[in-house]
Amino acid sequence: MFGAMATMVGYARKPKATFILKHPVKAVRILKFRHDVRETLAPRRVALGLGAAALAVPLGVWLGRRIGIG
DSSP states (O other), rough: HHHHHHHHHHHSOOOHHHHHHHOHHHHHHHHHHHHHHHHHHHHHHHHHHHHHHHEEEHHHHHHHHTTTTO
């Protein structure tokens, strides 16, 4: 468990130029992994935001009508 977390933390940081020069293959893999993580998490963030809005808007309308704002 801790090993996986340490690996993810290592991949989350951008490799420095010296690391890229010393380990070009590993650095390219890390950069690709970072890009893939950003791309796969983006649709989840959008879906989460839409879900929150779908819940908040009707709740806000109901609450506004309830207290006499709208």
